[in-house]
Amino acid sequence: MGKILLKSLQALFMGAFLTLAFASWNTALGQATVTTDKDDYAPGEYVIITGTGWEPGERVDFTFVETPKPESCVNSHDNFATADASGNIYYDGFLIKINHLGVHFVLTATGQVSGRVAVTEFTDANVKFSTTGLPPNVNVTVSYSGFSPPSPGSAISSSVTFSTGGGGNGASGNIALIGNLNFQFPNTITVLTTVYTLVSTSPTSPATIPATGTFGIEATYIVGKGASTISVNAVGPFTYNSNPQGPDAVTKSGSTGSVTFSYVGVSPTTYAASATKPTNAGSYQVTATLASDANYNGAVSAPLAFSIGKAASVTTVTITGAPFTYTGSSQTPAIVSVTGAGGLSLTPAPLYVNNTN
Structure with missing residues (x-):
């Protein structure tokens, strides 16, 4: 019984020894790490730097290489952290600024006692496109035009393609842009035999990119044709001149179909509904009808009242x-x-x- 217990203790001791030896071997090989909490940042965000496998208590220096190097960025971002008793490091003092837009950073961490080196990368961009309402794993291409940093910026016209992913609500990687932004999502996306129609974007194009933070632009799709809207613009007043006259301008969204008008008299004026504008003085109303197209249903406006006054x-x-x-x-x-x-x-x-x- 005593021999069995002794052998068990020996085995336990040997296991612990091997575990410690393996950990020491990893440390000896210099398997230190450094990482950031994000791959991409927007102006106004702090970069959180962490790492493991450093010599406890040693100073770990951070060196940042920026490509391209902003002309307005004259101060060095290099800094350091001190490893704790477990060999872990933490640093949260690097603030991403507006002049970092479009910059690719390479961070090199170097242990001043162990000599271990670890490298990671991150970028600074601010515009992100996304969708909702689409099925999973659908590729979406968004065209856009704006200005690349730094200010005042150079004109840029490009596109980005991203997948909706497994959940169906995917997003593009961040893009570095400043100033005014014009963009266009696909009006329709066909998946097998189902047509998804773009019904709105938030915000709408064109948009102004804020100076700080991530600027998200989301497009909403629905199955089938989208809804259209139309309203007749109020104009006038009209005065009898022996010619047909009345409102004939509209504000519409959605369908690109044709627009037709119907004019009708309002009591006591007698004028049967007609596509021809009325001529005589009196009270009338007009209704506009927007025809459907391949992507959007049609729409009918609310009646707009107008009058033709008597001439002097x-x-x-x-x-x-x-x-x-x-x-x-x-x-x-x-x-x-x-x-x-x-x-x-x-x-x-x-x-x-x-x-x-």
Whole structure:
């Protein structure tokens, strides 16, 4: 029994010894690590640096190499951390700034006692495109144009393709851009026989990129045709001029189909519904209809009321033969004419009063 217990203790001791020896062997081989909490950062975010496998208590120096090196970045970002009793390091003092946009960083960590070296990389970008409503593992290509950093920036026109991933709500990697941004998601995406239609983006294009933080742009898709909207723009006032007239401009979204109008009189004005604008003075309303296209359903606007006012007329009295001499008889030298819009031209008979004495 004593021999069995002794052998068990020996085996336990040997296992512990081998574990410690293996750990020491790993340390001796210099298997130190350094990593950052993200692969990409936006301006205003701090880089969190951690690592393992360093000599306990040693100083670990950080050296940052920037490509391209911003001209406005004159101060070194190099710094250090001290390994704790377990050989772990932690540093959170590196703030990403706006002038870092578009920069690729290579971080080299060097132990000042152990001589161990570890390297990692990260980037600084700020614009990210994403989708919702699409099935998993669908490739989405977004075209965009804007300006590359640093300010004032150079014009850039490009595109990015990303997958919706396993959950169906994928996102692109960050892109370094500044200023105004124009972008376009696909209007439709066909997966097998199902058509997904773009119904909105948040924010809409064009957009202004903020100076700090990640700028996310999300596109929403639905199955089938998207919804359209249309409204008739209020214009006027209208005055009778003998020509057909009325509102004929719209604000619409969605379908690129044709737009038709229907004009109808409103009591007491009598005018049957017609695609032709009314001519006569009166009260009316107009409705616009937007036809569907391959991607969007059609839409009908709410009725818009409008009126055509009466035109002014001009009455002219012309007296000929003046001056006049008393004759004892009535004198009728007047000629009356009435003119107005629409070719109005009348010559009514004048009415005389006291035209004898």
